[in-house]
Amino acid sequence: MEHKQWNRRQWIQGTGAAGASLLAGAWPLGAQAQSPITIGVIYVGPRDDYGYNQAHAEATAELKKVPGIKVVEEENVPETQAVQKTMQGMISQDGATLLFPTSFGYFDPHMIAIAGKNPNVRFSHCGGLWTAAKHPANTGSYFGYIDEGQYLNGVIAGHMSKSKKIGFIAAKPIPQVLQNINAFTLGARSVDPKITTTVIFTGDWSMPVKEAEATNSLADQGVDVFTMHVDGPKVVVETAAKRGKFVCGYHANQSKLAPAAYLTGAEWNWTSAMNAIIDAARTGKPHPNFIRGGLKAGFIKTSPYGSMVPEAARKNADAVKAKMIAGQFDIFTGELKDNTGKIVIPKGQAFKQTAIELESMNYLVEGVIGKI
Template sequence: MSQFNRRESLKSLAVLGAAGTLGVLSPLARAQKPLTVGVIYVGPRDDYGYNQAQAQAAAELKKMPGVKVVEEENVPETVAVQKTMTGMIAQDGASLLFPTSFGYFDPHVLALAPKYPDVRFSHCGGLWTEGMPKNVGSFFGYIEECQYLNGVVAGHMTKSNKIAFVAAKPIPQVLRNINAFTMGARSVKPGITCSVIFTGDWSMAVKEAEATNSLADQGCDVFTMHVDGPKVIVETAAKRGKMVCGYHASQAKLAPQAYLTGAEWNWLTAYKTVVEAAQAGKPHPNFLRGGLKAGYVKTSAYGPAVSDAAKKNADDIKAKMLAGGFDIFKGPLKDNKGKEVIAAGKVHKQTDLELEKMNYLVEGVQGSIG
């Protein structure tokens, strides 16, 4: 089916919506019938970023026995995603959906899930809470672990002691990444500063280029980011003779000499967990999270410019993370206005609610949230 037909076949969608349910398959029928999985992207699958990381996992799903994957890209976070999801159910027979973008969840996934109780919805973003439909779930990863390691490498490689972060919006997850990157760098050289610019949205190519050039003009020489597609930032920084730590997926091909390492998602871990539960008829996993140890995130291979000292330092810390013996957010820790945000002796684990509500930038970050 074309994208136009999927989104616009309102007559067939209305009929299915009135039916309300796809019916429960017997174990034998479930075993004989392939599981059709729908994956929906807010942007292009080859964006060298958020969508590409999801598409890489979807490509691996296609290799699993008894799984059929249907995909649609460039679906906005509007009612269009409801039409796409309903089309995948009605026309493709999908009984498991991965709506991958943050804004798909509320109201769109939450609106459709009660209408199709036999369809499983697994959203990327960690937004599911008790009381929401049981056929809805969410998954996410502690990628700030890899951003901390990015920072360690940046701390060794910077010559100006000024590093840079180009970010979309000052939401808690983005702030965790900025803070982790800065803290990783300052663990190497306490005098390092990290300058941050918020562009205002997830995909703003012109503003991302402007922010990168502005930060380069200020003397920053190692860059990272939290935007949907890092391509513009990576290429702009490389053209300015700067170094880059990537995000979401590997951008090494875009700037082989400038690329140091990166913080990557490994969504296949979550995808397989959800798919295997559906294939076995087990309850839908409602809340999945993990970091390096659980295989939800990973680091990019080191680029040719990375020093042996940087590799050893980062690898040693990574080994502690994999063993479960390294905490990023621990006291004493001050924000960039001098206020103590974590007291001496206190540790915030990845699952602590305080991190879910993070609303500060740490000491060493030059920039403001407002």
């Protein structure tokens, strides 16, 4: 549990050095009284989906153990006026003063609308692009540089693929997804530039039959290492394993589902981010409006390597990981071409993880077979 215990000083150093910005400004250090608090956590799907929602539910389960924190939760809340009423209900009926609406679709307009009506309640959204000019001060967003994990997935995939074809099952061609596809591909091609990634978009965040069919179609084309960006990776992991292929996980640790096929994975670890936000609320400090962090800040982590991953692959990935943690590694550096041959990042330019441009990515890099 040691790594999950949050240490504020460590966190500030971590995010600070990684360049994560806290627009709310510096916090005064020193112990302050922690008042009791009720927080509300809202999920768009089931809490035990082995994926996006489970990652948050695991962090929330840790929060429940902290004295003085009361948690109310609701799952399967659609991104409609239902979530507005859920947020308002948590405030009016349960006395929540800090809300974590975790699905991307909750941000605009739902959370913004409810935040305007409840200026004394704090809202922290996962993934949204909070900007001081547009959004209320009692709202904010946190997110992790999960593409670091997908790059490392790619490095391992690059070592493991025999066919030099790897596959990515994705929901929709949105920036967060494209960034992961590109990072995965760049990681693999850093091992062998002949590798190509074929991507299949299913069109929705959770479509078990389509996801299974996408996995099978790619396996038929000779793809032998898979990863994904859908809400619940369970189906892709299991289907790939049944076809005798390897798979890299996403969102949470899925190794239990297919120990013989699971190479490694990119996982969220929301405990530190959520703790930072809760701590600010309990001590009356300004609401941290914009929090980002990667491996270094502990916002994301990688699943332990499967036993089939050879020493050379582990060494290579661990070396990149060490560089990432030291802040010496940029995934998106020039010269970078997209898969139509257009130069998207000119020579000499490199995007740090913190670069806000990355959050509006709209291309697939060279080596990805697929179209947006």
